[in-house]
Amino acid sequence: MEQSTLITIDNLVKRFPVGKGEFTALNGINLTINLGEFTGIVGPSGSGKTTLLNIIGSLDNATEGDAVVMGESTSNLSLKSAAKLRRKHLGFIFQTYNLLPVYTVFENVEFPLLLLNMSGSERKKAVMDALEWVGITDKVKSRPAQLSGGECQRVAIARAMVKKPVIVLADEPTANLDAANSHNILKMMVKLNQELKTTFIFATHDDKVIKYLKRKISLEDGKVVKDEFTKVKGE
Amino acid sequence: MIRFLFKGLLRDRNRSLLPILVVTAGVTLTVFLHCYVTGILGDMIEFSANYTSGHVKVMTRAYAENKNQLPNDLALIEVNDLESNLQEDYPTMDFVQRINFGGLLDTPDEFGETKKQGIVAGIAVDIISENSKELDRLNIRNSLKRGRLPEKSNEVLVSDEFATKLEVDLGGTVTLITSTMYGGMSIQNFIVSGTIEFGVQMMDRSGMIADISGIQNALDMDNACGELLGFLDMKNYDDIAALNVENTFNEKYTDPNDEFSPVMTRLKNDSIMAGYFDYVDSFVGIIVTIFIMAMSIVLWNTGLIGGLRRYGEIGVRLAIGEEKGHIYRSMIYEALLIGIVGSLLGTLAGLGFSFWLQEVGIDVGDMMKSSKMMMPGVFRANITAPAYYIGFIPGLFSVTLGTMLSGIGIYKRKTASLFKELET
Ligand SMILES: Nc1ncnc2c1ncn2[C@@H]1O[C@H](COP(=O)(O)OP(=O)(O)OP(=O)(O)O)[C@@H](O)[C@H]1O
Numbered sequence: 001m002e003q004s005t006l007i008t009i010d011n012l013v014k015r016f017p018v019g020k021g022e023f024t025a026l027n028g029i030n031l032t033i034n035l036g037e038f039t040g041i042v043g044p045s046g047s048g049k050t051t052l053l054n055i056i057g058s059l060d061n062a063t064e065g066d067a068v069v070m071g072e073s074t075s076n077l078s079l080k081s082a083a084k085l086r087r088k089h090l091g092f093i094f095q096t097y098n099l100l101p102v103y104t105v106f107e108n109v110e111f112p113l114l115l116l117n118m119s120g121s122e123r124k125k126a127v128m129d130a131l132e133w134v135g136i137t138d139k140v141k142s143r144p145a146q147l148s149g150g151e152c153q154r155v156a157i158a159r160a161m162v163k164k165p166v167i168v169l170a171d172e173p174t175a176n177l178d179a180a181n182s183h184n185i186l187k188m189m190v191k192l193n194q195e196l197k198t199t200f201i202f203a204t205h206d207d208k209v210i211k212y213l214k215r216k217i218s219l220e221d222g223k224v225v226k227d228e229f230t231k232v233k234g235e
Numbered sequence: 236m237i238r239f240l241f242k243g244l245l246r247d248r249n250r251s252l253l254p255i256l257v258v259t260a261g262v263t264l265t266v267f268l269h270c271y272v273t274g275i276l277g278d279m280i281e282f283s284a285n286y287t288s289g290h291v292k293v294m295t296r297a298y299a300e301n302k303n304q305l306p307n308d309l310a311l312i313e314v315n316d317l318e319s320n321l322q323e324d325y326p327t328m329d330f331v332q333r334i335n336f337g338g339l340l341d342t343p344d345e346f347g348e349t350k351k352q353g354i355v356a357g358i359a360v361d362i363i364s365e366n367s368k369e370l371d372r373l374n375i376r377n378s379l380k381r382g383r384l385p386e387k388s389n390e391v392l393v394s395d396e397f398a399t400k401l402e403v404d405l406g407g408t409v410t411l412i413t414s415t416m417y418g419g420m421s422i423q424n425f426i427v428s429g430t431i432e433f434g435v436q437m438m439d440r441s442g443m444i445a446d447i448s449g450i451q452n453a454l455d456m457d458n459a460c461g462e463l464l465g466f467l468d469m470k471n472y473d474d475i476a477a478l479n480v481e482n483t484f485n486e487k488y489t490d491p492n493d494e495f496s497p498v499m500t501r502l503k504n505d506s507i508m509a510g511y512f513d514y515v516d517s518f519v520g521i522i523v524t525i526f527i528m529a530m531s532i533v534l535w536n537t538g539l540i541g542g543l544r545r546y547g548e549i550g551v552r553l554a555i556g557e558e559k560g561h562i563y564r565s566m567i568y569e570a571l572l573i574g575i576v577g578s579l580l581g582t583l584a585g586l587g588f589s590f591w592l593q594e595v596g597i598d599v600g601d602m603m604k605s606s607k608m609m610m611p612g613v614f615r616a617n618i619t620a621p622a623y624y625i626g627f628i629p630g631l632f633s634v635t636l637g638t639m640l641s642g643i644g645i646y647k648r649k650t651a652s653l654f655k656e657l658e659t
């Protein structure tokens with residue numbers, strides 16, 4: 001299988017100002033992630049998983065080094081270009097879902113498409129497809145407050161997937177879900193990874209998630225301590 | 236996209252209804268206060284106009300120069316002719332003769348000797364002729380405390396306090412001791428038909444109102460008067476109209492070489508009134524400015540909280556790939572929309588209240604029962620042109636400024652930290 005490089009991380013350092021000094025959250029990360037991977041950044045709390053994901057998603061900047069995402073060097077990206085990268089190619093899934101409470105399920109999923117200037121009928125089709133992938137077509141008109149946590153996260157996945165992004169970044173997507181829901185969602189994401197060739201990158205310390213990963217990048221104190229490819233059952 | 240955001244705005248009451256209510260309330264108060272202050276100060280001006288200066292006032296040039304000394308020796312003569320000429324030149328206006336006079340007021344005992352005595356400040360107006368508007372103009376009927384209005388030229392009203400001090404009863408006699416127009420001594424008896432309460436301390440101590448014919452007789456001022464007041468046929472003083480009258484009159488009647496020729500001044504030129512006029516403008520200005528500031532702070536806080544509350548939404552929108560500037564602008568458009576709607580509603584409500592207060596008025600007569608004032612017993616608002624737009628200044632300015640300030644928070648924060656704040 002031919003591998004094409006999607007993300008190259010080169011000597012990445014991230015320091016946060018803390019009081020008078022600094023705290024080094026990421027300390028010289030070197031990584032390559034290829035198209036179609038189903039990868040997790042794992043490690044204990046405070047090891048820098050979220051920080052790394054944010055830099056890949058151009059929500060934050062590196063202090064030193066660079067993360068090149070789809071040919072764009074995120075260190076040198078203008079705010080405008082970073083927004084464009086996110087708009088076109090990246091999808092985010094958060095631990096806390098972050099659905100917009102005043103909008104319906106349909107509208108929440110539709111939102112990313114509005115930024116892409118799609119026509120109404122195109123949008124409708126895309127939204128319904130995405131809701132079908134996550135199996136929640138019967139709740140189109142509901143508001144997030146009327147949904148269970150598992151349903152909310154499925155809507156959030158639909159929102160991340162609706163524009164068929166190249167990369168989905170998921171930060172602890174199962175932290176607020178029970179075991180059954182976690183498995184459901186993971187299975188769904190595996191399927192989307194296979195069918196749409198979407199690259200998934202997780203940040204997690206949840207064993208239920210880790211079980212499904214094809215690659216495990218272990219962080220400890222801001223350093224990669226292990227990087228292993230695993231055989232997942234069924235492959 | 237715009238429709239999408241608009242939908243959100245409508246559905247999120249904290250974002251639409253609440254700020255609109257705040258803006259509406261503030262704008263209502265601003266507009267109302269403006270009309271109220273304009274109305275009250277307008278009433279004060281009207282009071283002064285009715286009482287001392289008219290909308291325009293004719294005196295001799297010499298009298299005008301010394302008018303504080305009540306120089307009746309410099310009074311206008313042949314004044315009946317002058318009055319009818321004026322009435323002809325300015326048919327819509329009303330002209331009245333007035334004499335301000337001072338002297339001693341004396342109550343005699345049964346032997347005709349002085350029992351009590353006091354310095355009097357009197358005003359002579361047309362009370363007894365049938366269609367005189369002076370009674371209403373000076374609110375005399377409502378200010379009457381005891382007794383009745385004068386019906387003959389030798390009957391007078393004395394302030395209630397003064398009457399008590401002079402120990403004179405209703406129907407009793409008082410003697411006015413003053414000088415005639417020609418400098419001679421004038422001693423004339425009058426009958427007190429009633430007492431009056433002015434509500435102005437100085438006048439309540441020593442005030443007296445007499446019919447002009449009686450005073451003309453006493454001061455040897457037949458066909459003469461100190462001042463000829465003119466009133467425009469309009470509710471509120473109009474300086475442009477008054478200026479026009481003043482100019483045309485002075486052109487026609489004033490002779491710069493004759494110090495006894497008549498000269499007209501308008502209300503705004505009257506020394507006391509000039510101060511009032513500046514007062515009206517600056518007072519309304521100050522009050523409205525204070526109010527705009529207070530409102531802006533309230534609305535700024537609303538905007539600030541509104542902005543902070545929306546960090547979650549903003550974080551998601553940024554993550555989805557919306558540009559910061561786009562989000563910032565959309566928030567300001569929202570604020571403008573809220574400001575416009577709130578200002579419109581507030582202006583309507585404020586005008587409504589003001590209209591009610593203009594037409595009906597607040598009757599302060601009850602509140603001030605003890606002192607029946609010579610001032611109008613009803614406070615009224617006055618809707619002037621600025622009332623239609625003044626509310627938009629705080630309405631739009633404050634809500635937009637508030638959003639801009641809280642929006643700076645979005646700009647300054649790193650996108651990632653928006654999420655941090657969101658997750659905790
Ligand atoms: N804005 C910030 N300012 C200062 N320190 C920060 C900031 N963001 C993160 N850190 C620090 O960087 C380290 C890594 O944080 P990060 O959120 O990436 O951890 P994590 O691996 O995602 O942990 P968890 O599993 O608990 O989510 C932590 O020690 C954290 O305190």
Ligand SMILES: [Mg+2]
Nearest residue numbers: 049050051203
């Ligand atoms: Mg984390």
